[in-house]
Amino acid sequence: xxxxxxxxxxxxxxxxxxxxxxxxxxxxxxxxxxxxxxxxxxxxxxxxxxxxxxxxxxxxxxxxxxxxxxxxxxxxxxxxxxxxxxxxxxxxxxxxxxxxxxxxxxxxxxxxxxxxxxxxxxxxxxxxxxxxxxxxxxxxxxxxxxxxxxxxxxxxxxxxxxxxxxxxxxxxxxxxxxxxxxxxxxxxxx
Amino acid sequence: xxxxxxxxxxxxxxxxxxxxxxxxxxxxxxxxxxxxxxxxxxxxxxxxxxxxxxxxxxxxxxxxxxxxxxxxxxxxxxxxxxxxxxxxxxxxxxxxxxxxxxxxxxxxxxxxxxxxxxxxxxxxxxxxxxxxxxxxxxxxxxxxxxxxxxxxxxxxxxxxxxxxxxxxxxxxxxxxxxxxxxxxxxxxxx
DNA sequence: CGATCCATGTAATCTGTTACATGATTTT
DNA sequence: AAAATCATGTAACAGATTACATGGATCG
Numbered sequence: 001x002x003x004x005x006x007x008x009x010x011x012x013x014x015x016x017x018x019x020x021x022x023x024x025x026x027x028x029x030x031x032x033x034x035x036x037x038x039x040x041x042x043x044x045x046x047x048x049x050x051x052x053x054x055x056x057x058x059x060x061x062x063x064x065x066x067x068x069x070x071x072x073x074x075x076x077x078x079x080x081x082x083x084x085x086x087x088x089x090x091x092x093x094x095x096x097x098x099x100x101x102x103x104x105x106x107x108x109x110x111x112x113x114x115x116x117x118x119x120x121x122x123x124x125x126x127x128x129x130x131x132x133x134x135x136x137x138x139x140x141x142x143x144x145x146x147x148x149x150x151x152x153x154x155x156x157x158x159x160x161x162x163x164x165x166x167x168x169x170x171x172x173x174x175x176x177x178x179x180x181x182x183x184x185x186x187x188x189x190x
Numbered sequence: 191x192x193x194x195x196x197x198x199x200x201x202x203x204x205x206x207x208x209x210x211x212x213x214x215x216x217x218x219x220x221x222x223x224x225x226x227x228x229x230x231x232x233x234x235x236x237x238x239x240x241x242x243x244x245x246x247x248x249x250x251x252x253x254x255x256x257x258x259x260x261x262x263x264x265x266x267x268x269x270x271x272x273x274x275x276x277x278x279x280x281x282x283x284x285x286x287x288x289x290x291x292x293x294x295x296x297x298x299x300x301x302x303x304x305x306x307x308x309x310x311x312x313x314x315x316x317x318x319x320x321x322x323x324x325x326x327x328x329x330x331x332x333x334x335x336x337x338x339x340x341x342x343x344x345x346x347x348x349x350x351x352x353x354x355x356x357x358x359x360x361x362x363x364x365x366x367x368x369x370x371x372x373x374x375x376x377x378x379x380x
Numbered sequence: 381c382g383a384t385c386c387a388t389g390t391a392a393t394c395t396g397t398t399a400c401a402t403g404a405t406t407t408t
Numbered sequence: 409a410a411a412a413t414c415a416t417g418t419a420a421c422a423g424a425t426t427a428c429a430t431g432g433a434t435c436g
Contacts, residue, residue, distance in 0.1 A: 226426085229424065255431095
């Protein structure tokens with residue numbers, strides 16, 4: 001159950017409304033954990049009911065009557081507890097690899113086009129991350145907090161770098177193979 | 191909806207019972223798509239109802255009366271259709287990175303131990319993949335099918351390689367930093 | 381003949397996704 | 409005054425997880 005803890009973390013960093021939280025799930029947090037606004041609203045409602053977060057009273061209510069949340073002491077304690085939790089590592093789910101495996105059985109079809117799209121996506125994101133790294137972490141002394149943040153960013157950079165390279169290989173392979181032969185229904189008993 | 195297509199692929203490779211399918215989701219398929227036996231049974235029931243797979247009549251029913259499934263022509267057609275489907279790439283969810291980000295706000299606690307476990311896991315899996323690569327793909331001419339399978343394996347190898355290296359870095363960083371200072375509640379508005 | 385494993389399933393719950401609803405506030 | 413945007417939500421559903429149930433087969 002990481003969503004609530006991602007929200008607690010985000011709110012500790014800076015108190016936010018549901019919508020601005022959602023926006024952050026499209027950006028920095030969303031690089032490794034996504035959530036739609038419905039998930040955010042549902043979860044903030046629960047968290048407020050459990051008194052792990054609370055709405056900050058507002059002097060001047062803005063339009064749409066937004067509620068700004070902040071984390072309570074109980075919320076902070078819960079987050080600290082959770083950080084110490086251990087969870088067995090589990091490999092992610094990757095639909096593209098499922099597709100490629102299917103393609104190895106029934107033939108690739110237009111899968112290469114898909115891969116080109118993915119390649120573009122990952123390569124763009126890679127550039128994005130590098131820009132953030134240059135902007136926020138280059139040429140300065142990093143304290144412990146900044147070093148942890150940099151580590152997270154480096155994970156992102158490394159992953160995008162990997163996928164970009166792998167997709168490039170895969171595209172080359174599939175483009176070459178497609179013309180010469182057709183993939184037959186050979187079996188690999190997993 | 192990749193589960194059903196992962197199942198179709200697996201059954202095309204080799205007809206299986208629910209339980210042996212589940213086992214394959216612990217091994218080869220499970221390297222990039224996991225499923226519990228409940229998911230498998232539910233999905234095979236649906237697939238059979240939709241006539242995308244069918245139970246193979248058995249001469250000698252074994253214990254527990256297992257049903258062996260195979261893919262119908264409709265099933266194969268559906269899989270081919272799905273391989274051609276396009277789906278926007280979405281970055282995976284990674285609970286460990288959420289934890290690390292939380293740790294950058296409330297302090298790392300015993301997170302390093304977690305990371306050591308993960309490091310061990312990924313390094314073991316890396317070795318596993320390399321063994322498979324050496325056993326199944328070294329020193330032989332690869333046809334199109336084998337080359338696609340090898341591509342999938344290379345994705346696994348590359349990812350495990352990356353995580354192993356990154357975790358090593360992260361562990362070093364966290365071990366160094368932990369003694370000197372405590373992470374304070376500095377903010378990074380995402 | 382009790383323990384263990386094979387094989388399939390039900391039920392409840394949680395998490396995530398998609399579609400739609402509502403009202404208020406800017407903008408044009 | 410209409411259109412677009414802000415902000416929060418409801419409802420329905422799909423997908424995933426966890427706990428438990430059942431009955432037969434084999435093993436010691």
